[in-house]
Amino acid sequence: MTVSAARVHPVDEVPPARMLAAFGLQHVVAMYAGAVAVPLIVGQAAGLSPADMAYLINAGLLVSGIATLIQCVGVWRFGVRLPLMQGVTFAAATPMATIAATGGGLPAIYGAVIIAGLVTIPAAPVFGKLIRFFPPVVTGTVILIIGVSLLPVAATWAAGGAGVKNFGAPRNIALATAVLVFVLLAQRFLNGFLGRAAVLLGILFGTLAAAAFGMTDFSPVGKADPIGIATPFHFGAPTFHASAIISMLIVMLVAMTETTGDILAVGELTDRDVSSRTLADGLRADAASTVLAGVFNTFPHTAFAQNVGLVGLTGVKSRWVVATSGGILVFLGLFPMAGAVVAAIPAPVLGGAGLVMFGTVAVSGVRTLSQVRLDDNGNMMVVAASLGVALLPVGVPTFYDKLPESAQVVLHSGISAGAVTAILLNLAFNGFRPAPATEPADEPAPTPKVADGLMEEAGQ
Template sequence: MTSPHPVDIRLPWHRLLMFGIQHVLIMYTGCVTVPLVFGAAAGLDKATVGLLISADLLVAGIITMVQSLGLGRFAGARLPIITGATFVAMSPMILIAKEYGLPAVYGSMLIGGLVGIALAWPFAMIVRFFPALVTGTVLTVVGVSLIGVAGGLIVGSDPKDSSYGAPSHILLAAVVLVIALVFTVLGRGVWSQLGVLIALIAGVLLSIPMGLVKLAGVSNADLFGAPHVFHFGAPQFPITAVVAMSIVMAVVFAESTASMLAIGEITGKKLERADLARGLIGDGLSALLAGVFSSFVDTIFNQNVGAVANTRVYSRYVTAVSGALLVLLGLMPRFGALVAAVPKPVVGGVGLVLFATIAVIGVDTLRKADLTDRVNMSIVAVSVGIGLVPVLTKGMFDKFPSSAQILFNSGIALAAATAFLLNLIFNHTKLGEIARGAIEPTPEADLSRR
């Protein structure tokens, strides 16, 4: 009898719960940041922002369960995937809100979701054009890009704030990182796999005497509360807004495809075209649900991809439990507020390990590509460089049209698009043969091929 793949193994319930909680703690801050930023930009009051957060968690939980367990043959990659609100949609949502109002934001999101579902299978057909050369490049850019996010959680987001870059916050993050490292590297069995969760708990305990754990919002939050259907009124469908949100879905698809291929690489699960298509349909479903519940388009959270690699717990039933917990948090705002009380420097400390792990996986994946071939090496170099431009040079594309900013401000999307197109041009056309014929191999390169 054939043993089940590690992705399909059901762990004991207590391990499912512990690992599920670990995933939620890792992704929670990134997930709720999107409604917080959008609410502030749209001029919404605190009560309305609270509703957005609840809706955000509810939809993220539903889609996480769909991606982990599957929805028949229709949707879900059946992989250990955590989904949450993506920043890719942030700029267009703000622009649409200011130009047409909030009903147009969620109307265009509904149509964008339908467009995404329709394009899922055609998009999945190009998976053969995502070899190790492309996926390794994208993963490297993802990991390096997210390190800046972890740093922002540690030092703060406002340089004018008196606590910005506080040495105590940096020291706290360093201690959390060391604890995670000790348990992950020196621990055995479940202690190694729970290293991130142990570090988070230790970080919270250390934060209490520092005054960083704020529980005022917990007591003020409602115990129960369900998101409202079409909270901002009947949806509207301006053509410009619909086109912008459809572009968003294409960018989200590029990111999700790379993330699913990464999960397949990490877990050793070979992905078929149908698996990718069902995963992309999950993204489309997130936009549909977001349009109904006034939430946000979801994508795969790469920090949790890093957690899967770091803990080596590949069971999709773990992330299904995480999805159920997110639904619970969405329906019980007080519990959500409790999770939100985890100080950002603590999350940033473990984030440094998890995000860097993704970059290392990317480098390891690139080892499977022939980088002694100068054409391949150039593809990687150009793609990494272009992908990191918007990350390292803030505001570079601010003067471009808003529709173009959707693509250009996403380093992950830029890296994926560049690597995909260059690989297509130089490895699947005669131009690649011409380029290689014009290059005389160096003695070193010739020796490396023997």
């Protein structure tokens, strides 16, 4: 390996083109269902026609792609420059559905989204200072919570997807199990490029098996428009309602808390330190993408935890891989027919792969907690109580339904509720642990180079 290549951090490596394409597509497939879920929920609440619903989904994919590029590549102080996928936050689904149905429709949502994003941009550095409240006991707990909280999502997919008539049918579970076994076998017996693409190979295998048994339908591909370009304010000029704006500001607080956990998790997985300035850059990118989302007919954006699990599972740490995923999302957003192909992948296929990916996130949290003295009663209580609080809405989704809507926005996100609990309990049991007097200055991103290790893999 040359001296220059040895200096390239794995995050900044640029794999060969075929690896960029395969690993990038793998990330897109892993997050696609989550990317389209919120537009579907809000579009249904707003009573949109099928054509407008498709437009809403395409706009979401387009902005998610742009947001991912900003986060991974970076533009000035916008972007964490780590392998982090962006998508519409689930925390916004319930309040936006309410606004769409009774509080001013889509124009009121977009007005609130734009204001919330603009307010969050200058607030990002302040929120970034919270890094001092994340010692290993808090970081490990939050990463563990992220992984465990996502496992029910994988289980829902494995059973067929939320709301389907054949939910839990034996053939759905059998298909998910087959994909899970395929991914595990690929991880065990395939080396190099193929081993790292185990999830993508498993999804391809599952989709082909589903097609053979009549469990998927590709007919919508031929009916999709070949080209679709999102234009600003397609659903009308934004309107500004105080109640909607307050709801979106609360959503952004939740989104920033979740993104903080995801950034810390991916920093841990890629062995790259996260400073308060780095964290602020990531949160600032979230906020800017949210403003862009409001203009181009979609919703608040945040980091997607399911893709953090994919980084840990495959060991591919390059941010340029995920930047390629952003480019693929932009392509899907501009060409609905291509998006329809990805949308045809059955939910059980994603569920089988998701069980491994999300479990990997949880294991990463356990690895971080292994650095913590859990024989100390204080640390044990921090982990135990935070995990319990986080799993309340996961195990009993209606637990907080009688509380005010503003409280539900925060508490229904187990990740946010668990993170806040972990921070507060760590302060209560361990006291305030100040950050170092001086933080290492952020180094400029090195010029992209292809590291020898990846070149060797490409030649296999």
